[in-house]
Amino acid sequence: MKDHDAIKLFVGQIPRNLEESDLKPLFEEFGKIYELTVLKDRFTGMHKGCAFLTYCARDSALKAQSALHEQKTLPGMNRPIQVKPADSEGRGDRKLFVGMLGKQQSEDDVRRLFEPFGQIEECTILRGPDGASKGCAFVKYGSHAEAQAAINSLHGSQTMPGASSSLVVKFADTDKERTLRRMHQMAGQLGIFNPMTIQFGAYGAYTQAIMQQQAALMAAAQGTCLNPMAAIAAAQMQQMAAFNVSGLVAAPMTPSSGTSTPPGISTAPVPSIATPIGVNGFSPLPPQTNGQPASETIYTNGIHPYPAQSPTVADPLQQAYAGMQHYAGPAAYPAAYAPISQAFHQQAPIIPQQQREGPEGCNLFIYHLPQEFGDAELMQMFLPFGNVISAKVFVDRATNQSKCFGFVSFDNPTSAQAAIQAMNGFQIGMKRLKVQLKRPKDANRPY
């Protein structure tokens, strides 16, 4: 039998003409073999040039590893033999994520920092496409214990030059965690988990503006397809369907259902949800008298009540923006119309974002966001102005609470300007948004 703590070894760089019987003598030198299996292709039966090897004794495995691994090259091979614990042995987490590094720190710098705690198998600085450090790295040790020792000693131990907070040292995400995080991110971009916007239409008149816009598009698409516009609209139907789940347009597009409300979203009548002032500072409209379910009631934009009336596509443009509140006077109106025309050529930005920042002049800083706005809500708010390549709300890392400001990046400056024109000063509850170009990193230096 084999030891309870036996190690399964992976053996690589084996000539394909050697079978188990040929290999056995070579490895028996270090102890009694419990199991030796050459890996074969499951369909063709072809020798894969590697094997799994388990000794009866753990000690035999360790001896074989130190004597053979990278130590000799088998006939016909041009790389030395590999003898090391199989991946399946899972020696526990030993890979670390390191954050809050200085952007100028090299792999060598990081190695020097982590060397005292163990054997480093791998050290990689994460870099953007331009090669610039992202201020974080992966460091892999030979064992879990070494990795843990590094965490204990280094996490929070110092603040690197140029970093905004002390060094972060933690176990890296597993593949599963990474996949989950990606999925969650995508779901957020599709607006699937957006109770606020589904129930209330978080930003009142603005929401209505978008809903009207969508309604107009739908009407065009459903009408007689004899004109080019309708054809275009029809071509956008699939994209529209994506929008339909986005919460912003869920209410008008699921007429009088009430049963299609996503799980976890209350369908209780409005008065039980919203106080006269509204939970979020929004005032509810007077009850509708046309038989619409309460859950589809439209909310107004703060102080100024929007006239209660059924949605109509008769004059969607004018009606859509009637409730917008701006610092600017009538001059704001042309800008307010821009989103509607631009919405047509929008490519659904549901492809995962790899880019955080857009070109110069395309990145906006937004302040006075509602506390409950997340990345998805921020993105939805700015979608009508163009291709949003990134929308990020700054959250406090300790409390996970929004700091009520964020960043939105477009792929072109015109969209960014349109967004500023339409959304700067936009009133939400008691606050008005501040929307301006993001300050360049090197600006505002006193000297």
Added chain:
DNA sequence: TTATATT
């Protein structure tokens, strides 16, 4: 009140 990032 101007980016805490995951090969």
